Amino acid sequence: MQIHVVQQNQTLFEIAQTYGTTVDDIIKANEIPNPNNLVVGQTLVVPIIGRFYWVQPGDSLWSISRKFNISVQELANVNRISLNQPLQIGFRLYIPQGLKPRAEFNGYVEPRGTSVAPILENSAREAAPYLTYLAPFSFQALRDGSLKEPLLNNFPAIARANNNVLMMVITNQENDQFNDELGRILLNDMNIQNKFLNNIVATAKKYGFRDIHFDFEYLRPADREAYNRFLRKARDRFKQEGWLISTALAPKTSAGQKGRWYEAHDYKAHGEIVDFVVIMTYEWGYSGGPAMAVSPIGPVRRVLEYAVSEMPSSKILMGQNLYGYDWTLPFVKGTVAKAVSPQQAIQLAARYNVPIQYDTRAQAPFFRYVNEEGKRHEVWFEDARSIQAKFDLIKELKLRGMSYWKLGLSFPQNWLLIIDNFNVVKRPT
Numbered sequence: 046m047q048i049h050v051v052q053q054n055q056t057l058f059e060i061a062q063t064y065g066t067t068v069d070d071i072i073k074a075n076e077i078p079n080p081n082n083l084v085v086g087q088t089l090v091v092p093i094i095g096r097f098y099w100v101q102p103g104d105s106l107w108s109i110s111r112k113f114n115i116s117v118q119e120l121a122n123v124n125r126i127s128l129n130q131p132l133q134i135g136f137r138l139y140i141p142q143g144l145k146p147r148a149e150f151n152g153y154v155e156p157r158g159t160s161v162a163p164i165l166e167n168s169a170r171e172a173a174p175y176l177t178y179l180a181p182f183s184f185q186a187l188r189d190g191s192l193k194e195p196l197l198n199n200f201p202a203i204a205r206a207n208n209n210v211l212m213m214v215i216t217n218q219e220n221d222q223f224n225d226e227l228g229r230i231l232l233n234d235m236n237i238q239n240k241f242l243n244n245i246v247a248t249a250k251k252y253g254f255r256d257i258h259f260d261f262e263y264l265r266p267a268d269r270e271a272y273n274r275f276l277r278k279a280r281d282r283f284k285q286e287g288w289l290i291s292t293a294l295a296p297k298t299s300a301g302q303k304g305r306w307y308e309a310h311d312y313k314a315h316g317e318i319v320d321f322v323v324i325m326t327y328e329w330g331y332s333g334g335p336a337m338a339v340s341p342i343g344p345v346r347r348v349l350e351y352a353v354s355e356m357p358s359s360k361i362l363m364g365q366n367l368y369g370y371d372w373t374l375p376f377v378k379g380t381v382a383k384a385v386s387p388q389q390a391i392q393l394a395a396r397y398n399v400p401i402q403y404d405t406r407a408q409a410p411f412f413r414y415v416n417e418e419g420k421r422h423e424v425w426f427e428d429a430r431s432i433q434a435k436f437d438l439i440k441e442l443k444l445r446g447m448s449y450w451k452l453g454l455s456f457p458q459n460w461l462l463i464i465d466n467f468n469v470v471k472r473p474t
Contacts (some may be wrong), residue, residue, distance in 0.1 A: 046465035047091035048429045050403075052081045064091045072216075074459045079395040086401030087391055088410070088428040090458045092247070098363035100136040113140045114391050148439060148467040151178035151212065151323065151362060151444035154200065154453065161198040166455045167271055169200060173207035175460045177446070177470050178256060180212035185219070186249070189229050190240030201252050208471040210289070213254035215245065216261070223262040232264075232271040242282055249288065257283050258323075260293035264309035273314040280318055289320040296326050296364075297349040300355070317354020323448040324352055327366040332382045336372040336423040340365065342434050353442055362448040365435055367456050369426025374413075388456035390426035401428075408434040429458040436466045446470075 049062055057068045057080060060198075074081050074092045098109060106128065110117040121128050124138050137167050142157045143371055156167050158160070171177060181200045185193040192215070204211040217228040231241055245257060255277065264272060280290045295306040300313070300425050326345045330337035345363070352361055370382035385393070394401050397414035404411060439447060446467075449459075463469060 046461060047093055047096045048433060049089045049091050051085060051087040051089065053085050055083065057083065060089065060091070063099070064093055066093055070303055074457070074461055076388065076455065078392045082395045084391060084394045084401055086403065086410070087394070088280070088430055088458070090429050090461050092461070095139060095141045098138045098140050100132045100138065102134055105395055106131060106132060109138065113143070115141065115143050145468050147470050149177040149362065149470045150175060150463060151448035152176050152178055152451065153180045153182045153214070153451040154199065154218055155182040155451050156196040160329050161196050165453045171205050172452050172460065173203050173209055175421055175463045176207070176209050176471055177472060178184040178212045179204040179209040180214050180258060182451070183214040183216040183218065183260065186227060186231055186241060188227055190231070190244060192244050196250065205253070208473040210255045211253055212256045212258045213245070213249050214258045214260055225263050225265045225325055228264040229268055230259055232275050232279060234314060238275065242279060246282065246286065249286070249336050254288070256289040256291055256333060258291045258293065262295065263305050266308035268427070269309040269311055273311055273318065276315070276318045287313040289319045291323065292319050293323045293325060296324055296352045298347050312352060312355040316360055321357070321360045321362060321445055323362045327364055327450065330425055332370055332371060332384065335376040336374070336425060338404065338407040338409035338411070338425050339369060341409060342404065345435070348440060349438065349442055349444065358443045359445050361444045363435060363439060363444055364426065365447050365449050365458070367451060367454040369413065369423055369424060371424045374421040374423055382421055383395055384413050385429060386456060387424060387426050387458070388465050390424050393424060401437040403430060428455060429462060432459050436462065
């Protein structure tokens with residue numbers, strides 16, 4: 046799979062000719078929203094086997110072979126060049142597809158309102174072939190130990206049809222807000238806790254959930270050990286049913302990190318107790334904050350490097366956003382940015398005829414535009430380059446895989462790059 050960045054005055058025909066493919070194949074792969082009005086800086090995935098690489102200053106055959114994890118001899122042979130041949134800057138090399146590691150992928154899906162929107166169900170159906178887990182969000186725990194169910198609609202059937210493990214996401218939310226008092230009751234009142242676990246087991250059996258996933262957030266720091274004890278108890282109960290148990294964790298960089306989101310999440314204990322964790326490595330750039338990348342690679346790396354120091358890397362799913370944000374400038378505290386999908390971001394750039402830039406430090410694309418009312422905007426989103434950078438980090442740290450928040454936001458390049466980089470683990474019943 047080739048990642049191509051559109052240059053000034055390039056056409057789809059020219060790009061297709063460069064890589065020996067067709068315009069239709071490129072349009073189909075990317076579901077291009079603007080085929081007749083490409084944006085400078087727009088990223089495309091070109092559906093070919095392997096990829097091409099143009100020699101950069103300082104490159105050698107050896108360094109390029111290391112970069113793409115193939116032998117220098119194979120690289121020389123496939124390009125019919127000598128091992129000792131000097132490489133000219135701009136020389137094109139073909140990089141064959143190498144062995145792909147196995148990885149797991151989860152997709153949260155969040156129905157809202159009184160019915161499941163068809164576009165949301167279709168999004169789950171389209172993503173499911175590339176997923177290990179499908180996670181309707183969420184069952185809300187109640188103070189008496191019962192559960193408020195989300196809209197499930199056809200999600201269990203979609204999971205079964207695609208050999209997805211149906212993930213039962215349980216939260217300590219009241220009125221869609223995480224509540225520490227609700228958490229305190231569930232973790233410390235043994236009568237309510239036992240009823241809570243009984244209700245989880247009965248509900249999981251009813252719908253066919255095979256992973257029980259606790260997303261307990263903003264717990265009191267004093268409940269850190271109570272949460273660990275509860276997870277051990279829940280694990281032992283669920284193992285009797287043959288189910289997995291997993292948790293969602295705030296993105297910490299140290300064991301003693303302060304803050305309401307972090308203190309009750311014990312990385313080392315969770316790594317010992319549960320089958321896997323989802324680390325929420327996103328929302329550095331968030332709807333209520335100033336414009337910046339949602340998941341810049343530097344902060345993401347620091348969180349994950351801390352995580353692998355506390356638990357096996359094989360238990361870690363990197364959290365990844367499928368959305369970006371459109372901020373109005375100058376940023377005013379109390380204002381809220383609008384969420385956009387990668388496809389919507391490209392359409393905005395095309396509409397206002399502005400180039401897409403790429404921040405190499407954050408490994409994220411962005412652009413700025415002025416709307417019809419004269420207001421300045423800044424948009425950060427995801428593209429093939431930014432997601433490939435995260436996939437490379439998964440491979441480097443040997444993580445279990447990736448978890449997406451959330452389905453329903455169109456990003457076709459992501460799914461193609463999954464299968465180009467990994468063999469997706471399936472867990473059939």
